[in-house]
Amino acid sequence: MADSNEMTINLVVLGRTQTGKSAAGNGLLGSSDFESHCSPSSVTTCCSLGRSCRILGIIRRNGCELALRVQVIDTPSYPHSGLSKEQVRDTVRSALARHFGEEGLHLALLVLRADLPLCPDESDHAIQFIQELLGPTWKDFTAVLLTHADKAEEAGFSEEAYLHSASSTLLSLLTSVQNKYIFLDNQKSIIKEERDIVLRKLLNFIRQNNYQALPLPKHSKELN
Numbered sequence: 001m002a003d004s005n006e007m008t009i010n011l012v013v014l015g016r017t018q019t020g021k022s023a024a025g026n027g028l029l030g031s032s033d034f035e036s037h038c039s040p041s042s043v044t045t046c047c048s049l050g051r052s053c054r055i056l057g058i059i060r061r062n063g064c065e066l067a068l069r070v071q072v073i074d075t076p077s078y079p080h081s082g083l084s085k086e087q088v089r090d091t092v093r094s095a096l097a098r099h100f101g102e103e104g105l106h107l108a109l110l111v112l113r114a115d116l117p118l119c120p121d122e123s124d125h126a127i128q129f130i131q132e133l134l135g136p137t138w139k140d141f142t143a144v145l146l147t148h149a150d151k152a153e154e155a156g157f158s159e160e161a162y163l164h165s166a167s168s169t170l171l172s173l174l175t176s177v178q179n180k181y182i183f184l185d186n187q188k189s190i191i192k193e194e195r196d197i198v199l200r201k202l203l204n205f206i207r208q209n210n211y212q213a214l215p216l217p218k219h220s221k222e223l224n
Contacts, residue, residue: 007059008069009206010100010213012092013145014130015111016122017042017077020147024111024184025050025072028202030195034074042081047095048074058199068199073099078129085129092133096216104213106206108134108142114162114183115151118170127173134214141214143180143205144173150185159183180205 011028015021022034022044033050035043052070059066073095078088096105110126112118130138152162162183163171174181182201185194 005064006054006067006069007061008071008103009106009202010071010073010103011107011109011202012073012075012096012100012105013109013111014075014092014126014133015077016079016126017081019077019111019113020184021077021111022074024109024145024147025074027184027195028052028070028072028198030055030192033072042077042083044074044076045080045082046076047091049095049099050074055199058196059203068203070199071099079125089129089132096133100213101216104215105134105141106209106211106213107202108138109145110142110177111145111147112170113148114146115148115155117167118173119167120169123169123173127176137214139176139178140209142177143182143202144177145182145184147184149183152183153185178208180208 011025013021013025018038020036022036025034026032026036029050029052031050031052034048037043050072052068054067054069056065056067058068073092075092075095076083076088078085080088083091108130110130130142134141149159157165163174182198184198
């Protein structure tokens with residue numbers, strides 16, 4: 001918190017190429033800080049930090065309204081079309097240490113496409129990658145963003161019907177992170193009202209951790 005009337009939440013977005021990871025980061029910030037477009041290869045090649053303006057009307061504590069600031073680290077995808085796993089991992093570790101080394105990380109957001117099935121190998125690789133970044137308590141500090149939810153809706157799936165028909169792999173992952181998930185529509189820019197809803201859900205996840213931030217693994221700080 002920068003002052004008694006302001007709260008800052010620190011987020012990092014992680015995921016595969018073309019999941020809408022950078023677009024989701026832009027939506028949370030209410031900006032276009034991160035490059036995001038359709039491409040036959042991975043677009044993001046390095047980590048970058050985006051900061052929102054002061055956001056009002058989202059959070060109150062002890063009866064008082066607080067201004068909210070959102071900080072998001074956008075990351076190269078994993079797997080990546082031009083970088084090895086080790087290169088992506090070390091790049092993300094260094095960025096986490098550099099930007100959030102003092103304050104800690106509130107949530108890692110694993111971005112998955114709602115319109116594509118989650119296969120066991122993909123889930124295993126994603127979990128292993130996050131574990132290497134965040135350490136043994138990763139489940140408490142990870143939420144899932146299911147992007148391209150509009151395509152699932154066009155196919156006739158409500159959120160409830162989608163989860164009822166989802167693969168056991170996805171359901172197992174959601175259970176692992178204590179059902180911290182949010183559906184996002186990547187077809188159009190997130191309007192303010194939708195953004196406010198998403199931010200309130202994220203704040204609720206953070207509240208479940210008593211507003212604690214995850215201390216970074218020791219090796220991350222060594223990279224600073």
